[in-house]
Amino acid sequence: SDIEKGTYPYYMLKEIDDQPAVMRRVIQEYTDSMGKAIIDPEIIEKMTASDRIYIVACGTSYNAGWVGKAILEKMTDIPVEVHLSSEFGYNMPLLSEKPFFIFLSQSGETADSRQVLVRTNELDFPSLTLTNMAGSTLSREADYTLLLHAGPEIAVASTKAYTAQIAVLAVLAKAVGDHKGLEASKEFDIAHELSVIAAVMETIIDEKMAISQLVEEYLSETRNAFYIGRGVDYFVSMEASLKLKEISYIQAEGFAAGELKHGTIALIEEGTPVFGVITDKKTAAHTRGNLKEVESRGAHNIVIALASLAKETDQLIIPDVHPLLTPLVSIIPTQLIAYFATLQRGYDVDKPRNLAKSVTVE
Ligand code: G6P
Numbered sequence: 001s002d003i004e005k006g007t008y009p010y011y012m013l014k015e016i017d018d019q020p021a022v023m024r025r026v027i028q029e030y031t032d033s034m035g036k037a038i039i040d041p042e043i044i045e046k047m048t049a050s051d052r053i054y055i056v057a058c059g060t061s062y063n064a065g066w067v068g069k070a071i072l073e074k075m076t077d078i079p080v081e082v083h084l085s086s087e088f089g090y091n092m093p094l095l096s097e098k099p100f101f102i103f104l105s106q107s108g109e110t111a112d113s114r115q116v117l118v119r120t121n122e123l124d125f126p127s128l129t130l131t132n133m134a135g136s137t138l139s140r141e142a143d144y145t146l147l148l149h150a151g152p153e154i155a156v157a158s159t160k161a162y163t164a165q166i167a168v169l170a171v172l173a174k175a176v177g178d179h180k181g182l183e184a185s186k187e188f189d190i191a192h193e194l195s196v197i198a199a200v201m202e203t204i205i206d207e208k209m210a211i212s213q214l215v216e217e218y219l220s221e222t223r224n225a226f227y228i229g230r231g232v233d234y235f236v237s238m239e240a241s242l243k244l245k246e247i248s249y250i251q252a253e254g255f256a257a258g259e260l261k262h263g264t265i266a267l268i269e270e271g272t273p274v275f276g277v278i279t280d281k282k283t284a285a286h287t288r289g290n291l292k293e294v295e296s297r298g299a300h301n302i303v304i305a306l307a308s309l310a311k312e313t314d315q316l317i318i319p320d321v322h323p324l325l326t327p328l329v330s331i332i333p334t335q336l337i338a339y340f341a342t343l344q345r346g347y348d349v350d351k352p353r354n355l356a357k358s359v360t361v362e
Contacts (some may be wrong), residue, residue, distance in 0.1 A: 010152075010339070012335075012349045016152070017205055022151065023328070024341055026168060026171065027190075030171040031089055031190060036164035037058060037178065038175075039175040043128055043181045048076075048176060050100035050126070052098070053069060053081070055105075055119070056102070056104070056113060057104035058085050058105075060157075061165060064104055064239070065165075066082050066238070067236070067327045068080070068104070068165065075174060075324075076176040081093075085113040086334075089115045095125075100127075101119075102129075102169075104129075104130050104131075104342070105129065106132045109138070110360070112362055113138060114250050116138055117142060124163050131145065131146065132161050132164070132178070141222065146172065148165060149164065153348065155340065156355050156356070157247050159243075162239060163201075163331065170324070172192075178285065195236045197329060200329045211337060215344060216344060219248075219344075224253075225250050226264075226267075226272070226275065227252065227276075227334070228294075229279075229289065230280065232278050233278060233280055233287065234257070240275065242332030243338065246338075246352055247347065248338060255268055257291075261265070268298060273299070275334070276288070277334075279306040280326070295297045305317055306320055
C-alpha cells in the first residue's frame with residue numbers, strides 16, 4: 001500500500017520518488033481523454049467572477065502558493081495575492097470587491113489557516129481548499145475542495161504535496177483560462193505538459209548518486225547555505241532552503257538573487273555554498289551575474305539550470321519543460337539535496353526535531 005515504505009530507508013525518499021506517479025494521477029483525475037481540464041464548473045464560475053484571488057497557507061504550502069500565483073495570473077488574467085495564514089488572519093489587508101480564497105493545506109488541519117477560513121466564512125467570501133486529506137477540517141469548512149491525490153505523506157518535510165499543489169493549481173488555472181477564452185490557456189496543453197514533467201522528474205530522480213556526491217562535496221562542512229533565483233526560481237529557492245534547514249539543520253536562506261547585494265551578501269564567506277536556480281530565460285543572465293558576485297567573495301556555487309540555459313560547468317542540468325512549470329522539476333534536486341545532507345549528518349530524515357507534520361495550534 002501507499003503507506004508502506006517498503007525497501008525505502010525513509011518515507012521522505014519514497015515520497016520524492018512518488019512524484020512522477022502523482023503527476024500522472026493528477027492528469028488522470030483532472031483531465032479528460034482530450035486533455036481538457038475537468039474541474040467543478042461552480043468553482044470555475046466563482047473564480048471567473050472574482051476580481052482577485054487570495055491564496056492563504058503556511059510552510060511548504062505557502063511556498064507552493066507563490067508558484068501557483070505565477071501560473072494563475074498568466075493563465076487567468078486575475079490578480080493573485082499570496083499570504084501567510086498566521087499574518088493574514090489578524091492583519092487582514094484591504095480586500096478587493098469580489099475576493100476568492102484558496103487555502104492550500106496538505107493536512108487540511110492547520111490551525112493558522114483554519115482561523116482565516118473561519119473569518120472569510122463570516123464575511124461570506126467564496127473559498128476553495130486544496131488538500132491531500134478528504135474530509136479534513138479545511139475541506140469541510142470551505143465551499144469547495146480539490147484533492148491533491150498525492151497519497152499519504154508521512155515524512156514531516158513535505159515533498160510530493162508541494163508538487164501536487166502546483167500541478168492541481170495549474171489544472172485549475174487552465175480550466176479558468178479556457179472558460180474565459182484566453183489565448184495563453186488555449187496553448188497550454190496541461191495533460192501533455194504534466195506528462196512531460198513526470199518523465200523529467202524520473203530522469204532527475206535517477207541522478208540520486210550524483211546528487212549525494214555533490215552534497216558530500218559542498219555541504220559536508222558548512223553551517224549555512226543559500227539558494228538564489230529570480231521569479232519562479234526565487235519561489236523554488238524559498239522552498240529549497242526551507243527543506244534544507246528543516247531536516248539537516250543547515251541554516252539556509254532562499255533569496256531573490258538581485259536583492260542579495262543589498263545587505264545579505266555580507267554573510268558570504270570563503271566556502272559558503274550558494275545554489276543558483278536558473279530556469280527562466282529572462283533572468284538567467286542576471287542570476288549568473290549575481291553568482292559571479294558571490295563567487296568573487298569566496299562562495300562555492302552550485303548551479304541548477306534548465307538544459308537550454310545551461311553552461312558546461314553547471315552541476316545539475318534539467319531537461320526543458322513548459323516555462324510555467326519549471327518549479328515542478330527544479331525542486332526535485334533540492335529535495336534530494338536536503339535528504340542527502342540530513343543522511344550524511346546522521347539525523348532522522350523523517351522526524352526532524354521541534355517539528356510536527358500537522359500543526360493544530362495558532
Ligand atoms: C507544518 C509542516 C510543514 C507544512 C506546514 C503546513 O509546519 O511541518 O511541512 O508545510 O505545517 O501544513 P499544511 O498541512 O497546512 O500544508
